[in-house]
Amino acid sequence: MALDRLKSVAQHVTGTLPPPHPFDPLSNAEIEAAVQIIRQQYGQLHYNAITLKEPLKKEMLRWLENPSIPRPVRIADVVVVAPGGKVIEGWVDLKAGKVTKWLSLEGVQPLNRLPWRIYRLLSMFAGKIQRSSNNVRLVVFQQKICTKSIVIALMYYRPHMDDSQYSFPLDFCPIFDAAKQEIIHIDIPEIRRPVNKAKPNNYHVDAIEKEGGYRTDIKPINITQPEGVSFKVEGRVIDWQNWKVHVGFNYKEGIVLNNITYNDKGTERPIFYRLSLAEMVVPYGNPEHPHQRKHAFDLGEYGGGYMTNSLSLGCDCKGAIHYMDAAFVNKAGDSTTIKNAICIHEEDAGILFKHTDFRDDSVVVTRGHGTVQLEIKLTGILNTYAMNPGEDTKGWGTEVYPGVNAHNHQHLFCLRIDPNIDGPNNTVFQVDATQGAGEVGSKENPFGNAFYAKRTKYSTVKEATSDYNGATSRTWDMCNTNKLNPHSHKPVSYKLVSREVPGLLPKEGFLVWKRAGFARHAVHVTKYDDEQLYPAGRHVPQTSGEPSRGIPEWIADAILSA
Amino acid sequence: MALDRLKSVAQHVTGTLPPPHPFDPLSNAEIEAAVQIIRQQYGQLHYNAITLKEPLKKEMLRWLENPSIPRPVRIADVVVVAPGGKVIEGWVDLKAGKVTKWLSLEGVQPLNRLPWRIYRLLSMFAGKIQRSSNNVRLVVFQQKICTKSIVIALMYYRPHMDDSQYSFPLDFCPIFDAAKQEIIHIDIPEIRRPVNKAKPNNYHVDAIEKEGGYRTDIKPINITQPEGVSFKVEGRVIDWQNWKVHVGFNYKEGIVLNNITYNDKGTERPIFYRLSLAEMVVPYGNPEHPHQRKHAFDLGEYGGGYMTNSLSLGCDCKGAIHYMDAAFVNKAGDSTTIKNAICIHEEDAGILFKHTDFRDDSVVVTRGHGTVQLEIKLTGILNTYAMNPGEDTKGWGTEVYPGVNAHNHQHLFCLRIDPNIDGPNNTVFQVDATQGAGEVGSKENPFGNAFYAKRTKYSTVKEATSDYNGATSRTWDMCNTNKLNPHSHKPVSYKLVSREVPGLLPKEGFLVWKRAGFARHAVHVTKYDDEQLYPAGRHVPQTSGEPSRGIPEWIADAILSA
Ligand SMILES: [Co+2]
Ligand SMILES: [Co+2]
Structure with missing residues (x-):
C-alpha cells in the first residue's frame, strides 16, 4: 500500500499523473514518500506532523502569473520526536527525494496529539490510584499545560462509561512531568469538594431515548439543486460566480484559502493571497489556585486540522455538497485520512436588493451575497470544576448543574489575512x-x-x-x-x-x-x-x-x- | 362590498364568526366599519391611518391569563385630515359602533403617504417650470422635511422615463410651503452643477437584457418541506418548536410580535409582551447648505407598514411559506390590502452542537437555533446629489458615478422591547x-x-x-x-x-x-x-x-x- 503510494508520487514526479497544484496539501502518497525518505536516513521516529511547506510567496506569485514556467518544488515540512524526546524540524524535497533540513530544537514541545497522550497519562495515573479504587476506567481527564514539560490534569468521574464526565468534575489535579514521564504531585485544594451525587446529564442517543426520545414534531427541510451546483471544483480550486479560490488544509490551521480572485468582466483580479484561522486562545478567569493555569491554544497546542472530524450529509451539512478529505501522518509514520473533512455547498443568502417602482408597482428583486466571511460556532461543552452545595462562585463561574461550576472564559480567535x-x-x-x-x-x-x-x-x-x-x-x-x-x-x-x-x-x-x-x-x-x-x-x-x-x-x- | 364587510363585522360582534384575537390588526371589514361610523357623524374626510388601538396591557394580561373572560373591546385608532388641513385623532368603539374620542390637534402634521403627496407637489412644480421645459414628466423628486410645514424637494432628471433618476441629481431644491400649498422659494447653490451627461445606469429587466442579459451560470436552489412545515398558524398565532407568538401589523411599525411564550415542558412561560421596530432615522453628514436639512424618519414620517410591498415566492422568499396580508385605509376611506405582506418560513440554521467521542469516533449532531433576532437589510438606492467633474467631495460624500455624489449618512434603528x-x-x-x-x-x-x-x-x-x-x-x-x-x-x-x-x-x-x-x-x-x-x-x-x-x-x- 505504502509502496503503491510511493509509486504514485513517482508518477507525479515523472509526469505520468497530473501534478498537484503548488498549494495542494500533501497527498497520502506524498506523506508516505516523505516518511520513506526520512526512515532510510534516520530510522524509527515518532511523527508529530507532516504538512506542505508552502512555496515562497515571491516564487508562487511568479508561477500564478505564468503557470507555464516550472512549478515550485513540493516540499514536506516535518516535525518528529526522536528517541529521548528531542523535537526535530525537517524539510523533505519530494522531487529530489532527499532531506534538505534537519534541525534539532532546544526547549520546544511539539503539538499535542490528544488521544494517545491521554491514554498514556491515564494509564500512569491509574497505577497511582488503583489501590483505592478498581473503577479506574471511569476516571478521565483533560490535560492543560502550565509551564515547561509540566502538565496539569483536570479530573472527572463517570458513573457509567458513557456518561458525560463534565457533570462530575473532581476537585484534585495531578501534576505530570512530561520529561520524567511521571506524576510528581497532586494538587489537593484546602476546601474539599466531594464528587456530586446529581443525576447524569447526557446528550447521547441512548440517554435521549430513555428520557422520552427525540422530538417528532419537526418536519424535514430539504435543500436540493436538481440542475446541479453553480460552482465547479477542479482539483482544489473552486470556481463560483466569478470568484476563484484554492482550498488547502493543514494539521494546525485546518482550512487555508489561497489565491482568492474575482473575474471582473474578463480581468482576473487578485484579492487575497492567503486566509486562515491561524491561532486561538481560551483564558479562564478564576483566580483560585490551580485554576489560573487553565488556558488552551486550540490551534497551536492541539491543531485545528487534527481536531477535524468527518462531516456527513444531513447531519453536518444540508444540500448538494462537494466534500474534500484531509491527509495526515500518524505517530508511526503511516498516512491517515479524514474523509469529508471539508464541506463545500451553496446557501441561499436572501435578498441582495429589492426595488419597487411606485408608479406601477413593478419590482426588481435580486438574491446574492459577496462577502468573504468567517463564521465560528462554539459547540463544545463547558470546562467544569467541582463545587459544594450552596458554595458561592464569587462571580468567577456559574453553577450550571448541581455541584458543577463552569468557570468564566473567553474565546479569542486570530485570523491571518494576507491581502493581495x-x-x-x-x-x-x-x-x-x-x-x-x-x-x-x-x-x-x-x-x-x-x-x-x-x-x-x-x-x-x-x-x-x-x-x-x-x-x-x-x-x-x-x-x-x-x-x-x-x-x-x-x-x-x-x-x-x-x-x-x-x-x-x-x-x-x-x-x-x-x-x-x-x-x-x-x-x-x-x-x-x-x-x-x-x-x-x-x-x-x-x-x-x-x-x-x-x-x-x-x-x-x-x-x-x- | 363595503356593506358586506360591515355585515361581517356585525357577524363578529354577534358571534356568528369567530371573533378576532385582541392583538389582531383591524380587518378590512373593521376598517370600513370604522369609516362608516365616522362618515355618518363627520362627513367627508381624508384618511391618514386607521389601525388597531391595542388593548391596555393590564386588561390584556388578564385576558391572556384567562381567555374565558370577555375579550378587550375592538377599537379603531384613527388619524384623519379635515378640510382645511386640521389633523384629528379619534377612536371608534367597533362594538358600540360609536366614536369615543375626536381630538383636533394643533401644530401637527400626519405621516406622509408618499405617492399621492409626490404627485400633488410634482404637478404644482410642473406649473412653475413648464415655461422652460416640456419634459416635465421626466423630472422627479423626493421630499425631505425641514421645519414646520416647509418641505424641501430633492430634484432628479430622467433621460428616459424608466431610467434610474439617482444617476442624474439636479443641483437646485424647491422649497414648498405645505400650509399655503405653494412653492415659495428655490434654493440655487452658488456653485452650479449642471446635470451630468453620463450613460444611464439601470437595474431594471430591460436594461439588464440590453447589456447582455441575466447570468445563466447560476443553478436553482430548491428548499422544500415535503411533509409540510413544523409550525402551525391559528389565526395570527404561530406555534413552533414550543414557541408561540402573535403576529400583528400596523401602518407605522410594520410587524408587531406580541405575547411570545415558550412551552417549557408543559409550562407556558411568557418571554416578551411586545416587540417591534418602532422608529428609524437617517441623518446625512454634508454640512453644505441646504444638505444639512436632509434626514428622514422612515417609520415616523413614511410608515414601515405603508412602505411594505407584496412578497412573492422564489423572488422574495424561498421554501414553504405561510403569508399574511395587511389591511390599510386609503385617503378616501376605502380599505386596501397588501397581499403577502408578511412571509413566515423555516430556515436551516446549521449546527447547534456536535460532540464526538474520541474513544470510538461516535458523533452526536443537533441542528437548531433559539434566538429572537432582527435582521435588517438595507437594499435601497443611495440618495445622491450633483457634482462637477473633478470636484472635491471634501470627505462628506463619495463620487459613486460620474457627477453623482452620495452623501455620508447613518441608519439608526430603534427596537422597542417590552419584556415579560x-x-x-x-x-x-x-x-x-x-x-x-x-x-x-x-x-x-x-x-x-x-x-x-x-x-x-x-x-x-x-x-x-x-x-x-x-x-x-x-x-x-x-x-x-x-x-x-x-x-x-x-x-x-x-x-x-x-x-x-x-x-x-x-x-x-x-x-x-x-x-x-x-x-x-x-x-x-x-x-x-x-x-x-x-x-x-x-x-x-x-x-x-x-x-x-x-x-x-x-x-x-x-x-x-x-
Ligand atoms: Co467556551
Ligand atoms: Co442608506
Missing part, C-alpha cells in the same frame, strides 16, 4: 465614523451635522497595533493605493469588518498575556514574511511567553512602508 | 466583561487572570441611558429577579445583544439631534406606559424637536423601581 488587492503591495487604513470639526454655529460646521469616514494610514506596525472602537464603528481598509476606483477616485479596497473583538481580560504580565501576544490587540499589521505564519509561535505547547512568540516578535521594531 | 420574562415585573442589568480587581501579585488576584461579568442594576432611567461598550462586550440582561434558575440561582433572564450601535453623529443642538432623541443613546429603559409607543413621537413629520418628542419626554424624571 490587485497585487501584493497593499496599505492598511483605519476607518472611523467621525464628527466634523467645529461646534454647531461654527463656520466649517454651521449646523453640526457634518460627519465623515476618517481614514488613518498605518505607516508603522506600532500605529497599526489597534483595537476595535464601538463608538466609531471602526473598520480597517486594505487598499491598493496605486489603483483607483474610476468613479470614487479612491484606492481599490477590501474592508475588514470585525466587531466581536473584546480585549484580552487577563492582565499584563500574567502567563496567558505573555504566551498569547497576538490577543493583546484586535488588529496587527506586519510586512509580509514567508516565515511569519504562527501568531503564537510554531511550537506552542509549554511556551513560557518569555520571550513572547509570534506577533510580539514580528512587531518589535518593524515599519510597514519606507 | 416569566411575568411583567422585570429588571434590566447592564453586563460588562470586566477584569478582576487587583494587579498581578495582589492577594485577591495573585495571577491577574481574574475576570467576570459585571452586572449593574438599572434603578433609574438616567442610569439606564446607556451606550454600547465594545471594550467590555456590553450586553443587557432583562431579568425576573423573583424567579431564580434552579441551577445557577440567578434570575431568569433574556439577554439583549446589540453590537452594531454607533452613536448619533450629528452634534447636540442640531435639528436631527433634537428630533431623534431616541438615537442619542443605544439603550433606554422606561417603566411601562400604554401611551409610550413612539420613540420620536406619534406624529413625526414637521416636528421641530423643541421639545423633543418620545423617549426624551418619557425619561425626563422617571424612576424604574421604588
Whole structure:
C-alpha cells in the first residue's frame, strides 16, 4: 500500500499523473514518500506532523502569473520526536527525494496529539490510584499545560462509561512531568469538594431515548439543486460566480484559502493571497489556585486540522455538497485520512436588493451575497470544576448543574489575512465614523451635522497595533493605493469588518498575556514574511511567553512602508 | 362590498364568526366599519391611518391569563385630515359602533403617504417650470422635511422615463410651503452643477437584457418541506418548536410580535409582551447648505407598514411559506390590502452542537437555533446629489458615478422591547466583561487572570441611558429577579445583544439631534406606559424637536423601581 503510494508520487514526479497544484496539501502518497525518505536516513521516529511547506510567496506569485514556467518544488515540512524526546524540524524535497533540513530544537514541545497522550497519562495515573479504587476506567481527564514539560490534569468521574464526565468534575489535579514521564504531585485544594451525587446529564442517543426520545414534531427541510451546483471544483480550486479560490488544509490551521480572485468582466483580479484561522486562545478567569493555569491554544497546542472530524450529509451539512478529505501522518509514520473533512455547498443568502417602482408597482428583486466571511460556532461543552452545595462562585463561574461550576472564559480567535488587492503591495487604513470639526454655529460646521469616514494610514506596525472602537464603528481598509476606483477616485479596497473583538481580560504580565501576544490587540499589521505564519509561535505547547512568540516578535521594531 | 364587510363585522360582534384575537390588526371589514361610523357623524374626510388601538396591557394580561373572560373591546385608532388641513385623532368603539374620542390637534402634521403627496407637489412644480421645459414628466423628486410645514424637494432628471433618476441629481431644491400649498422659494447653490451627461445606469429587466442579459451560470436552489412545515398558524398565532407568538401589523411599525411564550415542558412561560421596530432615522453628514436639512424618519414620517410591498415566492422568499396580508385605509376611506405582506418560513440554521467521542469516533449532531433576532437589510438606492467633474467631495460624500455624489449618512434603528420574562415585573442589568480587581501579585488576584461579568442594576432611567461598550462586550440582561434558575440561582433572564450601535453623529443642538432623541443613546429603559409607543413621537413629520418628542419626554424624571 505504502509502496503503491510511493509509486504514485513517482508518477507525479515523472509526469505520468497530473501534478498537484503548488498549494495542494500533501497527498497520502506524498506523506508516505516523505516518511520513506526520512526512515532510510534516520530510522524509527515518532511523527508529530507532516504538512506542505508552502512555496515562497515571491516564487508562487511568479508561477500564478505564468503557470507555464516550472512549478515550485513540493516540499514536506516535518516535525518528529526522536528517541529521548528531542523535537526535530525537517524539510523533505519530494522531487529530489532527499532531506534538505534537519534541525534539532532546544526547549520546544511539539503539538499535542490528544488521544494517545491521554491514554498514556491515564494509564500512569491509574497505577497511582488503583489501590483505592478498581473503577479506574471511569476516571478521565483533560490535560492543560502550565509551564515547561509540566502538565496539569483536570479530573472527572463517570458513573457509567458513557456518561458525560463534565457533570462530575473532581476537585484534585495531578501534576505530570512530561520529561520524567511521571506524576510528581497532586494538587489537593484546602476546601474539599466531594464528587456530586446529581443525576447524569447526557446528550447521547441512548440517554435521549430513555428520557422520552427525540422530538417528532419537526418536519424535514430539504435543500436540493436538481440542475446541479453553480460552482465547479477542479482539483482544489473552486470556481463560483466569478470568484476563484484554492482550498488547502493543514494539521494546525485546518482550512487555508489561497489565491482568492474575482473575474471582473474578463480581468482576473487578485484579492487575497492567503486566509486562515491561524491561532486561538481560551483564558479562564478564576483566580483560585490551580485554576489560573487553565488556558488552551486550540490551534497551536492541539491543531485545528487534527481536531477535524468527518462531516456527513444531513447531519453536518444540508444540500448538494462537494466534500474534500484531509491527509495526515500518524505517530508511526503511516498516512491517515479524514474523509469529508471539508464541506463545500451553496446557501441561499436572501435578498441582495429589492426595488419597487411606485408608479406601477413593478419590482426588481435580486438574491446574492459577496462577502468573504468567517463564521465560528462554539459547540463544545463547558470546562467544569467541582463545587459544594450552596458554595458561592464569587462571580468567577456559574453553577450550571448541581455541584458543577463552569468557570468564566473567553474565546479569542486570530485570523491571518494576507491581502493581495490587485497585487501584493497593499496599505492598511483605519476607518472611523467621525464628527466634523467645529461646534454647531461654527463656520466649517454651521449646523453640526457634518460627519465623515476618517481614514488613518498605518505607516508603522506600532500605529497599526489597534483595537476595535464601538463608538466609531471602526473598520480597517486594505487598499491598493496605486489603483483607483474610476468613479470614487479612491484606492481599490477590501474592508475588514470585525466587531466581536473584546480585549484580552487577563492582565499584563500574567502567563496567558505573555504566551498569547497576538490577543493583546484586535488588529496587527506586519510586512509580509514567508516565515511569519504562527501568531503564537510554531511550537506552542509549554511556551513560557518569555520571550513572547509570534506577533510580539514580528512587531518589535518593524515599519510597514519606507 | 363595503356593506358586506360591515355585515361581517356585525357577524363578529354577534358571534356568528369567530371573533378576532385582541392583538389582531383591524380587518378590512373593521376598517370600513370604522369609516362608516365616522362618515355618518363627520362627513367627508381624508384618511391618514386607521389601525388597531391595542388593548391596555393590564386588561390584556388578564385576558391572556384567562381567555374565558370577555375579550378587550375592538377599537379603531384613527388619524384623519379635515378640510382645511386640521389633523384629528379619534377612536371608534367597533362594538358600540360609536366614536369615543375626536381630538383636533394643533401644530401637527400626519405621516406622509408618499405617492399621492409626490404627485400633488410634482404637478404644482410642473406649473412653475413648464415655461422652460416640456419634459416635465421626466423630472422627479423626493421630499425631505425641514421645519414646520416647509418641505424641501430633492430634484432628479430622467433621460428616459424608466431610467434610474439617482444617476442624474439636479443641483437646485424647491422649497414648498405645505400650509399655503405653494412653492415659495428655490434654493440655487452658488456653485452650479449642471446635470451630468453620463450613460444611464439601470437595474431594471430591460436594461439588464440590453447589456447582455441575466447570468445563466447560476443553478436553482430548491428548499422544500415535503411533509409540510413544523409550525402551525391559528389565526395570527404561530406555534413552533414550543414557541408561540402573535403576529400583528400596523401602518407605522410594520410587524408587531406580541405575547411570545415558550412551552417549557408543559409550562407556558411568557418571554416578551411586545416587540417591534418602532422608529428609524437617517441623518446625512454634508454640512453644505441646504444638505444639512436632509434626514428622514422612515417609520415616523413614511410608515414601515405603508412602505411594505407584496412578497412573492422564489423572488422574495424561498421554501414553504405561510403569508399574511395587511389591511390599510386609503385617503378616501376605502380599505386596501397588501397581499403577502408578511412571509413566515423555516430556515436551516446549521449546527447547534456536535460532540464526538474520541474513544470510538461516535458523533452526536443537533441542528437548531433559539434566538429572537432582527435582521435588517438595507437594499435601497443611495440618495445622491450633483457634482462637477473633478470636484472635491471634501470627505462628506463619495463620487459613486460620474457627477453623482452620495452623501455620508447613518441608519439608526430603534427596537422597542417590552419584556415579560416569566411575568411583567422585570429588571434590566447592564453586563460588562470586566477584569478582576487587583494587579498581578495582589492577594485577591495573585495571577491577574481574574475576570467576570459585571452586572449593574438599572434603578433609574438616567442610569439606564446607556451606550454600547465594545471594550467590555456590553450586553443587557432583562431579568425576573423573583424567579431564580434552579441551577445557577440567578434570575431568569433574556439577554439583549446589540453590537452594531454607533452613536448619533450629528452634534447636540442640531435639528436631527433634537428630533431623534431616541438615537442619542443605544439603550433606554422606561417603566411601562400604554401611551409610550413612539420613540420620536406619534406624529413625526414637521416636528421641530423643541421639545423633543418620545423617549426624551418619557425619561425626563422617571424612576424604574421604588
Ligand atoms: Co467556551
Ligand atoms: Co442608506
